[in-house]
Amino acid sequence: MSVRQPGDVARCAASVLRLFEDYLGEFRDITRRAARRHEQQEWQAIQRDARHRLDLHPALVGRAVTELGGASTASADHHARWIGAKRAYAELVAHRPDYELAQTFFNSVTRRLLTTVGVDPAVEFVEEEYDRPRRSPERAIFVTYAPQATTAALVHALLGSRRVAHQPITFDAASIAEIIDRRRRAAWGAQPIEGVDVLEPVFYRNKGAYLIGRIRGGGRLLPLVIALVSDGARVVVDAVLLTEDDASIVFSFTRSYFHVDVEAPHDIIGFLKSIMPAKRVAELYIALGYDRHGKAELFRDLSRHLAASTDRFEFAEGDRGMVMVVFTLPSYDMVFKVIRDRFAPPKQTTRRQVLERYELVFHHDRAGRLVDAQQFEHLTFPRQRFGDELLAELTEETSDTVTIADDRVVFRHLYVERRVRPLNLFLREAPPVAARAAILDFGQTIKDLAATNIFPGDVLLKNFGVTRHGRVIFYDYDELAPLTDCNFRRMPEPRTLEEEMAAEPWFYVGPHDMFPEEFLPFIGLHGELRELFLQAHGDLFDADFWNRMQALHRAGKIVDIFPYQEAHRLHAR
């Protein structure tokens, strides 16, 4: 059979590699542009670049499928050809510093070409092959600084010669040294610093730039995140973060991806993991913009977890959604969301619109407030891991998407995202101090979203959640919209008694009309929390606030949102 000829197989492998290199080339071009964008303060262009970069992987995979799918013969031959192509491709990429990205690209292509359901290890790279291949000696990815007579001198050594966005860094060595020493003493006692490693590449994201490193001493580590901002003429140190939690929040799954140019992602991920051991490898890849590879890692992590556990998938705790069936595995901190076949009134949305809203969020600045959802297709789970009630719901409500076979449940489409504690449940069970903090952060969430031109639509507490760091985020996207598409109005004054007593609005309400005065009763807070919320965030109930925000966005302003608390900012000290 001609299709098994080595030449044919080699051509397939070479074609996929060429398209992978096209993808990577463009990805790195855009990524490298961030430094110049920062220098020129081209904030709008940075967001455009970010959106464009997200589309590269699917676009190039799509091109590969078009190029390679055309000549397909009988499907058995087709499959055989790709088994051979996988072997040839494995040889071609084994010594690349980004081999794991190359493998994932190949998987994306064959999954689409062969419409793989579940996993087909004959034509896909799977877990065992992810092991690090032999590579020539590593190029150093970080610079190591030896201890100096004082911490201030060390800070000088570290920052004095660095350039960010083609500019030198402006910093106050004494105050940075003080922050480092205080933290070091609290964590290590008398143990002195033995060395500091700082990653070579700069991490850019929106208006922020970050240097990432670690401080070593006595076999222990402190993460080092130096947050930089451009104030027009200079690049200035804005904050120095030294705890795993603070670093983790900067790398959160609720933020857009960094632009950081790396040769060997695997090595950078290893470094990041050393300072944030609690973060999944998958999340770290995603944070660097390799969301497709991150998704592959997430799937492997989940498969490993399923093999090592016995609990069953269950409904996620909290109010059931009208648009989504949401379930979780108690021992795994993710939730799975399937779109229902039909939506009960008053929901007026369609499946297509729901997909579009998730797509909008994926491309938008998530501002630390919108959970990142990974989209999976043709995913299967063992049937015996599902309880009867959940299976019944999936059968009745999601049969367009879910097929239940004897031994497995096949999901044609599924969102996977981090599990958080729904805010309505959190407020019920949290100690008063934590509940108060959450309610204040809830208001700030709505404001941060408004600052990035997002109106959540459905502001009920059940649609927000609390992360393990106590941050409030939003996860229900089916009614979310750009702020500038909404029309924020004051309630008109009734002119007659009939109007005043009317149960339904007596005035015309357009499809995009919002009445901020009505948000408070809608949110349904009571007692002390209600008072607290009104005091801190009463402006949310006035159309003026929203109209001001809209004016800002129409003028093309990009508001600063820092991934750390105001108290961490150096100017605040």
Ligand SMILES: Nc1ncnc2c1ncn2[C@@H]1O[C@H](COP(=O)(O)OP(=O)(O)OP(=O)(O)O)[C@@H](O)[C@H]1O
């Ligand atoms: N990331 C998450 N972590 C924990 N629980 C979640 C998460 N996402 C959703 N849930 C739970 O599932 C429920 C339904 O999810 P979601 O609000 O996204 O769906 P929906 O169908 O759009 O809801 P609605 O009917 O409010 O429009 C939530 O109220 C919450 O209890």
Ligand SMILES: [Mg+2]
């Ligand atoms: Mg909801």
